[in-house]
Amino acid sequence: MFTEEELKHVDEIKSHYPTNLSAVMGVLHMYQDKYGYISDEGITFIAKLLDVPEEKVLGVVTFYEMYHQHKTGKYKLQVCTNVSCMLRGSDMVLKTIKDKIGIGIGEMTADGLFSVHEAECLGSCGTAPMMSVNKDYHENLTPEKINELIDALKAQG
Amino acid sequence: MSEYQPVLLPAIPDLHKIDVYEQHGGYQQIRRALAMTQEDIIGIVKDSGLRGRGGAAFPTGLKWSFMPKNGEKPSYLCVNGDESEPGSFKDRQIFEFNPHLMIEGILIAGYALRIKAAYIYIRGEYEKWVQMVEKALADAYEKGYVGEKMKDTFGTGFSCEIYVHRGAGAYICGEESSLMNSIEGLRPYPRVKPPFPAQVGLWGCPTTINNVETIANVPVILEKGAEWYKSIGAEKHPGPILYGISGHVNKPGVYDLPTGMLLTELIYDVAGGVPGNKKIKMVIPGGSSMPPLRGDQLEGVRMDAESLKEVGSAIGTAGIMVMDEDTDLTRILTRITHFYKVESCGQCTPCREGTGWMLKVLNRMLEGEGTPKDLDLLHSVAKNIEGNTVCALGDAAAWPVKFTIERFRNELEAELQR
Ligand SMILES: Cc1cc2nc3c(=O)[nH]c(=O)nc-3n(C[C@H](O)[C@H](O)[C@H](O)COP(=O)(O)O)c2cc1C
Ligand code: SF4
Ligand code: FES
Numbered sequence: 001m002f003t004e005e006e007l008k009h010v011d012e013i014k015s016h017y018p019t020n021l022s023a024v025m026g027v028l029h030m031y032q033d034k035y036g037y038i039s040d041e042g043i044t045f046i047a048k049l050l051d052v053p054e055e056k057v058l059g060v061v062t063f064y065e066m067y068h069q070h071k072t073g074k075y076k077l078q079v080c081t082n083v084s085c086m087l088r089g090s091d092m093v094l095k096t097i098k099d100k101i102g103i104g105i106g107e108m109t110a111d112g113l114f115s116v117h118e119a120e121c122l123g124s125c126g127t128a129p130m131m132s133v134n135k136d137y138h139e140n141l142t143p144e145k146i147n148e149l150i151d152a153l154k155a156q157g
Numbered sequence: 158m159s160e161y162q163p164v165l166l167p168a169i170p171d172l173h174k175i176d177v178y179e180q181h182g183g184y185q186q187i188r189r190a191l192a193m194t195q196e197d198i199i200g201i202v203k204d205s206g207l208r209g210r211g212g213a214a215f216p217t218g219l220k221w222s223f224m225p226k227n228g229e230k231p232s233y234l235c236v237n238g239d240e241s242e243p244g245s246f247k248d249r250q251i252f253e254f255n256p257h258l259m260i261e262g263i264l265i266a267g268y269a270l271r272i273k274a275a276y277i278y279i280r281g282e283y284e285k286w287v288q289m290v291e292k293a294l295a296d297a298y299e300k301g302y303v304g305e306k307m308k309d310t311f312g313t314g315f316s317c318e319i320y321v322h323r324g325a326g327a328y329i330c331g332e333e334s335s336l337m338n339s340i341e342g343l344r345p346y347p348r349v350k351p352p353f354p355a356q357v358g359l360w361g362c363p364t365t366i367n368n369v370e371t372i373a374n375v376p377v378i379l380e381k382g383a384e385w386y387k388s389i390g391a392e393k394h395p396g397p398i399l400y401g402i403s404g405h406v407n408k409p410g411v412y413d414l415p416t417g418m419l420l421t422e423l424i425y426d427v428a429g430g431v432p433g434n435k436k437i438k439m440v441i442p443g444g445s446s447m448p449p450l451r452g453d454q455l456e457g458v459r460m461d462a463e464s465l466k467e468v469g470s471a472i473g474t475a476g477i478m479v480m481d482e483d484t485d486l487t488r489i490l491t492r493i494t495h496f497y498k499v500e501s502c503g504q505c506t507p508c509r510e511g512t513g514w515m516l517k518v519l520n521r522m523l524e525g526e527g528t529p530k531d532l533d534l535l536h537s538v539a540k541n542i543e544g545n546t547v548c549a550l551g552d553a554a555a556w557p558v559k560f561t562i563e564r565f566r567n568e569l570e571a572e573l574q575r
Contacts, residue, residue: 016320018360021342025325029281052342059344065326066281078282082243083445083492084403084478120328120496121243121445122282125403125476126410135284 001045006030010049020050024060028067037068065120073108073115075153078132081118084125089141093129096146113154161389163413164397165373166254173289175296178257184302186376187264191313195226198269202375204383206395211237211331211368212444212473214394214462220365223355224270230362231273234266235340238279238369239324239331242444243496244476247399248369250411252279252286255373256293260319262375264303267317270365274318277369278336281325291321328500332548333366335502346504347548370399391417391461394472400460402428404479405435417461424455424479435481439565443473445493446553448560452482469560487527487572490561491519497554508551511542515558527573536562 002010013026027050031042038061047054061067077097081090094116098104101114108115124130127139138149171177178184190198203218224232236259240248251259263275279287297303297319301310308316322340324330330339334348337359358364374396378386387395398416400423403409407429414427420440424430431437437452442460448470450458458464462472480489498512515538518531539559542551562569 016318016322017340017342019342022322022340024342025339026323029323029325056342060342063327063344064281064324067325081492082496083441083489084244084409086489086492087404087478087480087484088409119282120499121241121245123240123246123249123280125244125246125478126401128403128409132282137285 001042002030002034002049006034014050021052021056023050024052024057025064028057028061032067036074037071039069071112072117073113075114075133076117077114078117078119078122079105080120080122080124080128080130082121082125084121085128085130088128090129092143093131093141093146096143097150100147100150113157114150161415164377165258165370165399166250166411166413172255173253173257173293175257175293175300178255182380183257184261184297184300186379187261187268187302188311190265190268190379191311191315195269195271198265198379201383202269202378205378205386206383206393207371207374207378207386208394208396208462209368210370210374210398210474212242214472217367217371220355220367221266221270223353224365225355225363226271228363232271232363233359233365234263234270234272234275235333235336235359235364235366236263236275236277236369236372237331237333237336237366238277238283239328239336240283240369240474241280241328241331241500242446242474242476243493244403244441244444244478245401245474246403246476247401247411247474249283249286250399251369251373252283252290256290257297258376259290259369259373260293260297260303262372263319264307264317265375265379266365266367266372267319268315272317272365274320276320276322276340276359278322278324278330278340280330281323284323287321287323294319294321328496329502329548329550332550335548336366337364346502347550349547390415391459391463393463394461398460398475400427401474401476402479403476405431405437405481405484406479407432417459417464420450420455420458420460420477423460423477428479431479431481433481435483437479438482438484438568439480439486439489439561441478441480441557442470442475444476445478445496446556447471447473448556449564451564454564485572486561486565486568487519487522490557491516491523493557494519494554497550501550501554505546505551507542507545508554511538511551512554514538515554522573525575529570529573531573532562532566532569 013023043057047057105118129141130139199221207217208214238248329335332347335345339345354364400412439449441449494516498516501508503509539555543555
């Protein structure tokens, strides 16, 4: 499931800590980056790889918001709706997305390209309203910016 | 004020690059520190009056003095960059624009606290900023400022390792004991205290937890001296501080300025005032868990721990959220409560159940089915959470509700009539 190079990276992560358990989070991030979500199979694989109990890995996966146990859209639109973004137009962001691709919070487009998620404060309150798309932050959003962004992502496929 | 020059985020192009940082005196303070005793460094930090920038404004030198001096176990430093309190967006600026200042601060703290390794905990969503910090760290390792090579570079027996630990989207991991459990790879439930981390911390070893901005102040204190540092800002809570100003202001952003500035000066002069010249209804001065202030209560209020305490609030992370006269307070309060309910780890009944009840009542009010009695109910639920939980998230959830009801009762009742 991991290439030689990825396994080397796993060793690097392990070397940062006195116990393998501490490496679970980092390896889960690697796994999710590669496969898009953490399957049951992935949990078994990581537990074996790090020689830690499966329940421990599962316990970590289920605690954190960022680890997904199910497929999400190829492009995950995480719209911050917390206070500073709400004050500066997160309603507009959600509406613009809905008008453009027809989906709202918790939904995915039929082609699996986009999913929309409600995010808690992402640490961009000074450049609100904002959303993240996968690892990228998009700040000071306007309807034009959102439409352009979605068009660009669609073109990328 | 006018002569103040930004200290943590100076306007030097490309300061995040190690060469530029070196050209501006970078990594000279760790060299000086290594020629002093550990006690001297802790003494300077104590004298400077530096207080934690992560929320509780605890005196940093005092915290450091709790660490054992010749323990048998290794010691650790955790640098808290979880930055998930709504309204807080300042540590990210340090990661992006001045990461070496933080790294040098870690090395100085590391020597003073006799640590083996430091973990910089960065919230998972900041993946880009994780990469920036990792790049800065790799450069510092390469140049021999961190790790085993330190011994050659500086010619002393001290060395320490610095690692980045990336979170995965849980606000509770900013709470120091939860953060340690997260690094250990456990489910990050906050721990019962005592024992305190300086005795029993990471892997049962002595540990100090400091905020990113707190640590970034350390090289500055060493360079300019405790007297200089103490002369900046509020007497009992001195130094430069990163104010994050957001919401209804014309120029939101992070501003590097002295502590103790007038809230009105920050809102009207620094952040350019309120769009449309509207009046202010509410200001939350330090991130969403801090008690909100009324717009007509702001005159003369200064942004330091003591001044805010006098008016019944707290400095928190100095994340100032401004709301104009047209703001729907029921909606704001519902959103804030939603956050704490989602982020509660569920370990204590008052926090787990209480946040759920409060949210239910608030949602009822939003739907136009609330009564003034609901305000009393909310207030009593909040009071039952406050002080009855393992960690301070319980208070963080209770305070906004309790104080909004106490300070904005008329406004909330008017909103009930809609
Ligand atoms: C629920 C909760 C969340 C917290 N989140 C953070 C955070 O994101 N960053 C931070 O530095 N401190 C946070 N704190 C405060 C830490 O527990 C701790 O006091 C702080 O990191 C100590 O650093 P300082 O003394 O330098 O301020 C949080 C506390 C609680 C109760
Ligand atoms: S107060 Fe809330 S978040 Fe803190 S330990 Fe208890 S249940 Fe968890
Ligand atoms: S409230 Fe949206 S990023 Fe902070």
